[in-house]
Amino acid sequence: MPTAAIITIGDELLIGQVIDTNSAFIAQAFNAIGLQVQSRIAVGDVYQQIWDTLTDTLAKNDIVILTGGLGPTADDITKPLLCKYFDGTLVTHEPSKQNVIDIFTKLNRPIIARNLQQAEVPSTCTALLNKRGTAPGMWFEKDGKIIISLPGVPHEMKGFITEDIVPLLLQKFTFNAVEHRTLLTAGVGESFLAETLIDFEASLPSFIKMAYLPNYGMVRLRLTGVHANKTILTDTLNQSFLQLQQVVAPHLVTTKDEPMETVVANLLLQNNQTVATAESCTGGYMAQLLTAKSGSSAYFKGAVVAYDNQVKIDVLQVPVQDIIDHGAVSETVAIQMAQNALTQLKTDYAVSVTGVMGPNGGTPQKPVGHVWCAVCNKNKVATQLFTFSFDRQRNIQLTATFAFNFLRKFMLQNN
Amino acid sequence: MPTAAIITIGDELLIGQVIDTNSAFIAQAFNAIGLQVQSRIAVGDVYQQIWDTLTDTLAKNDIVILTGGLGPTADDITKPLLCKYFDGTLVTHEPSKQNVIDIFTKLNRPIIARNLQQAEVPSTCTALLNKRGTAPGMWFEKDGKIIISLPGVPHEMKGFITEDIVPLLLQKFTFNAVEHRTLLTAGVGESFLAETLIDFEASLPSFIKMAYLPNYGMVRLRLTGVHANKTILTDTLNQSFLQLQQVVAPHLVTTKDEPMETVVANLLLQNNQTVATAESCTGGYMAQLLTAKSGSSAYFKGAVVAYDNQVKIDVLQVPVQDIIDHGAVSETVAIQMAQNALTQLKTDYAVSVTGVMGPNGGTPQKPVGHVWCAVCNKNKVATQLFTFSFDRQRNIQLTATFAFNFLRKFMLQNN
Numbered sequence: 001m002p003t004a005a006i007i008t009i010g011d012e013l014l015i016g017q018v019i020d021t022n023s024a025f026i027a028q029a030f031n032a033i034g035l036q037v038q039s040r041i042a043v044g045d046v047y048q049q050i051w052d053t054l055t056d057t058l059a060k061n062d063i064v065i066l067t068g069g070l071g072p073t074a075d076d077i078t079k080p081l082l083c084k085y086f087d088g089t090l091v092t093h094e095p096s097k098q099n100v101i102d103i104f105t106k107l108n109r110p111i112i113a114r115n116l117q118q119a120e121v122p123s124t125c126t127a128l129l130n131k132r133g134t135a136p137g138m139w140f141e142k143d144g145k146i147i148i149s150l151p152g153v154p155h156e157m158k159g160f161i162t163e164d165i166v167p168l169l170l171q172k173f174t175f176n177a178v179e180h181r182t183l184l185t186a187g188v189g190e191s192f193l194a195e196t197l198i199d200f201e202a203s204l205p206s207f208i209k210m211a212y213l214p215n216y217g218m219v220r221l222r223l224t225g226v227h228a229n230k231t232i233l234t235d236t237l238n239q240s241f242l243q244l245q246q247v248v249a250p251h252l253v254t255t256k257d258e259p260m261e262t263v264v265a266n267l268l269l270q271n272n273q274t275v276a277t278a279e280s281c282t283g284g285y286m287a288q289l290l291t292a293k294s295g296s297s298a299y300f301k302g303a304v305v306a307y308d309n310q311v312k313i314d315v316l317q318v319p320v321q322d323i324i325d326h327g328a329v330s331e332t333v334a335i336q337m338a339q340n341a342l343t344q345l346k347t348d349y350a351v352s353v354t355g356v357m358g359p360n361g362g363t364p365q366k367p368v369g370h371v372w373c374a375v376c377n378k379n380k381v382a383t384q385l386f387t388f389s390f391d392r393q394r395n396i397q398l399t400a401t402f403a404f405n406f407l408r409k410f411m412l413q414n415n
Numbered sequence: 416m417p418t419a420a421i422i423t424i425g426d427e428l429l430i431g432q433v434i435d436t437n438s439a440f441i442a443q444a445f446n447a448i449g450l451q452v453q454s455r456i457a458v459g460d461v462y463q464q465i466w467d468t469l470t471d472t473l474a475k476n477d478i479v480i481l482t483g484g485l486g487p488t489a490d491d492i493t494k495p496l497l498c499k500y501f502d503g504t505l506v507t508h509e510p511s512k513q514n515v516i517d518i519f520t521k522l523n524r525p526i527i528a529r530n531l532q533q534a535e536v537p538s539t540c541t542a543l544l545n546k547r548g549t550a551p552g553m554w555f556e557k558d559g560k561i562i563i564s565l566p567g568v569p570h571e572m573k574g575f576i577t578e579d580i581v582p583l584l585l586q587k588f589t590f591n592a593v594e595h596r597t598l599l600t601a602g603v604g605e606s607f608l609a610e611t612l613i614d615f616e617a618s619l620p621s622f623i624k625m626a627y628l629p630n631y632g633m634v635r636l637r638l639t640g641v642h643a644n645k646t647i648l649t650d651t652l653n654q655s656f657l658q659l660q661q662v663v664a665p666h667l668v669t670t671k672d673e674p675m676e677t678v679v680a681n682l683l684l685q686n687n688q689t690v691a692t693a694e695s696c697t698g699g700y701m702a703q704l705l706t707a708k709s710g711s712s713a714y715f716k717g718a719v720v721a722y723d724n725q726v727k728i729d730v731l732q733v734p735v736q737d738i739i740d741h742g743a744v745s746e747t748v749a750i751q752m753a754q755n756a757l758t759q760l761k762t763d764y765a766v767s768v769t770g771v772m773g774p775n776g777g778t779p780q781k782p783v784g785h786v787w788c789a790v791c792n793k794n795k796v797a798t799q800l801f802t803f804s805f806d807r808q809r810n811i812q813l814t815a816t817f818a819f820n821f822l823r824k825f826m827l828q829n830n
Contacts, residue, residue: 285699
């Protein structure tokens with residue numbers, strides 16, 4: 001079966017200035033068609049290192065894909081390198097030249113030589129037109145192997161992968177079927193889960209593997225199957241997945257590879273209901289998660305981010321006396337925030353959080369990670385105290401996830 | 416000069432299920448002390464591949480750091496592999512055993528054998544106590560090279576790097592001084608910048624490199640210098656950086672490596688002023704960016720996320736007639752949102768956005784990417800129409816960044 005390696009190019013990846021999201025996207029797209037990615041390598045803008053890494057990975061894989069280093073500036077060395085590597089000369093790719101002219105004309109910007117050079121490609125490659133930018137993609141074939149070079153700009157790269165690379169690879173190769181099944185559990189640790197799953201794991205056929213992916217106080221379990229026969233794979237994997245669901249049933253949140261907010265969103269959509277958030281310490285993070293997908297207006301109406309106490313009083317109409325008596329981080333204030341958000345935003349449910357995210361602002365009574373959460377509908381309110389002990393970013397993420405899980409359970413019980 | 420390689424382990428990295436943020440963090444920490452990272456490699460939970468990658472990278476580097484594969488479950492194979500690779504036997508690390516017992520006692524969970532096994536390490540390593548979890552770190556030395564293995568859980572790994580690994584490396588090695596200077600420009604393309612910077616780039620000494628990092632409609636420029644003499648490096652780099660600032664002055668946003676929202680936050684802090692956001696299409700993303708750092712309550716009071724029109728009317732008091740006459744995505748509504756947020760949240764500035772983020776909801780008059788932004792103080796309001804043509808996530812990010820930039824310019828002009 002063919003395998004692939006992903007090489008991402010750029011000094012910024014090696015000094016940690018940017019996080020490499022490109023190779024995750026490519027890996028996902030390749031895995032979806034059954035092309036196994038063996039390694040992902042990030043190297044700097046260093047000629048010899050790129051050259052050596054290309055040679056190494058070509059020796060071990062059938063397909064090597066490179067992203068980055070195709071820009072118009074001096075630190076972009078991928079194109080001349082590939083031209084030399086595959087014994088070509090730089091020639092103009094006419095459709096790409098026209099593309100550059102069209103883009104700059106539309107933007108009403110002058111076209112300089114540097115821009116037109118973007119349309120040049122090695123004579124030994126098949127050039128791929130960039131529908132989202134100026135630098136063309138390049139497809140080389142040599143000794144039965146395929147080498148692909150794409151721009152590093154994420155939305156350009158993604159367009160190439162989806163519209164060009166995947167269809168071309170499917171023409172060239174027959175892949176093993178690869179499928180994944182993922183479920184999410186909450187309220188149980190990885191070790192404890194592993195104990196309850198010993199027999200299940202032992203019973204899995206050799207072509208199915210299970211992985212534990214703990215994150216945000218929850219554990220995701222993933223089954224991955226690889227088999228030449230797609231029907232056998234799908235049937236066996238479905239069967240194993242059903243067994244797995246039964247074993248973890250008390251802790252099961254969802255049987256899809258989706259985040260907690262999507263579980264909540266789908267529950268709201270099913271019931272044709274809406275939610276609002278009243279956020280202090282999460283600063284709008286929960287609202288942003290709920291609106292990350294198109295169509296969220298069907299279940300999410302809005303939020304009040306009451307970061308300052310005066311906003312809790314003025315906009316969310318929390319009584320001043322409650323804040324004086326109990327503090328802004330208190331069960332009483334959380335309840336007021338949720339109930340007033342429900343009334344003001346006219347939703348079926350509201351969820352509120354008020355807490356200390358750190359690193360500053362903690363007290364002995366209310367240390368960093370101390371968070372009150374309230375959820376309500378028009379008949380009932382429920383509260384929960386969370387205590388986290390991480391850094392600010394993680395405390396915010398955990399607060400959002402735990403609050404959504406609390407809302408989910410409330411909805412299931414009070415619908 | 417010593418160099419390092421980073422190996423991250425886990426099938427989830429090769430199927431693209433998670434994005435590798437660990438290696439960016441490690442790269443940043445290593446670069447900060449002058450330890451150059453030559454490559455970052457992600458490999459699956461496959462014994463032979465981990466073995467081979469370790470051998471390859473050890474041949475080319477002085478320091479190899481591995482993360483992941485140290486959990487308590489069957490797919491975690493890093494520890495037995497390292498035990499074999501460095502000819503050891505598994506022995507209990509007593510402080511780590513006590514740590515496991517303490518953690519489970521505190522959580523009131525039963526301690527099972529699998530948990531105690533977490534405290535076992537190869538006899539050939541120096542074990543490092545995990546202050547944030549159960550799996551200890553491991554430090555091996557062999558033939559003058561150093562091999563470090565850390566858990567893949569991000570906050571555990573980060574603790575180890577900051578508190579253990581960096582101090583230990585500084586004891587062992589003398590590094591070249593490495594420094595970076597980064598500035599941010601807005602409103603000008605990469606090619607155009609490159610043209611204006613030809614002379615500047617040519618004038619740079621050989622130990623200083625410049626990189627272009629375009630993102631979110633802006634271009635970041637980074638100077639990186641490497642030199643044995645820290646004083647020479649700092650002085651020369653400061654001088655070059657001043658020259659660079661002069662060349663790009665008309666487009667300069669900040670001379671620090673910081674995002675746009677931090678530039679806005681610092682401007683507010685300097686002036687002892689506050690801001691509120693009124694967000695429709697960004698769904699709380701702007702508020703969340705402003706509250707990502709501790710201390711944000713000094714400049715950010717809160718937000719109204721008016722995703723649904725009824726919330727614009729009920730909470731932000733946008734006149735119904737304005738929505739009927741102009742539509743929710745309009746200059747008029749953007750102005751109403753900003754001005755009413757300013758009044759209700761009692762801030763010095765307010766910024767609003769209302770637009771179509773896609774992929775659905777566009778019309779010929781107001782296509783996806785069509786966004787109205789308004790910023791105001793008590794005396795003045797200014798508006799701008801943005802037009803983006805990307806996917807939903809990127810449209811949201813660009814809207815936030817452009818709105819913050821618009822607010823920044825408004826503050827500079829109307830303070």
